[in-house]
Amino acid sequence: xxxxxxxxxxxxxxxxxxxxxxxxxxxxxxxxxxxxxxxxxxxxxxxxxxxxxxxxxxxxxxxxxxxxxxxxxxxxxxxxxxxxxxxxxxxxxxxxxxxxxxxxxxxxxxxxxxxxxxxxxxxxxxxxxxxxxxxxxxxxx
Numbered sequence: 001x002x003x004x005x006x007x008x009x010x011x012x013x014x015x016x017x018x019x020x021x022x023x024x025x026x027x028x029x030x031x032x033x034x035x036x037x038x039x040x041x042x043x044x045x046x047x048x049x050x051x052x053x054x055x056x057x058x059x060x061x062x063x064x065x066x067x068x069x070x071x072x073x074x075x076x077x078x079x080x081x082x083x084x085x086x087x088x089x090x091x092x093x094x095x096x097x098x099x100x101x102x103x104x105x106x107x108x109x110x111x112x113x114x115x116x117x118x119x120x121x122x123x124x125x126x127x128x129x130x131x132x133x134x135x136x137x138x139x140x141x
Contacts, residue, residue, distance in 0.1 A: 030073050030081065034088040037066045038095055045099045048106050 040062050047054035074082070082089070 030085050031088060033069050033073050034092050038092055040066060041095045041099045045102045048102045
């Protein structure tokens with residue numbers, strides 16, 4: 001199967017894999033991958049904090065794709081290439097930690113809102129006959 005057949009269904013704006021099989025060994029693609037991951041993480045972190053319409057699923061898909069690229073790039077990479085990209089890797093680690101904190105805060109807020117909605121639904125459906133307060137009063141009597 002030719003590369004053309006393999007990518008005939010992929011939109012034109014989606015980047016194609018590099019044809020150079022030695023690129024990962026030399027680390028030529030590593031700085032680019034790190035930069036793409038950093039950009040995606042920065043956009044996600046900022047958007048989680050400011051944009052209620054942000055598509056978190058699309059962002060997760062993008063990060064997963066970049067993680068796959070990163071794993072492929074570093075699979076057989078030489079230690080000197082990793083060392084040469086150390087600053088970028090450390091910078092990325094910091095951005096990922098900030099992203100993780102933003103996601104945790106977002107999930108906490110979603111959980112709290114879901115709890116408030118659940119409480120409101122339970123209160124609107126309850127007539128007081130079978131509420132937990134009734135059972136507490138019965139036990140203490």
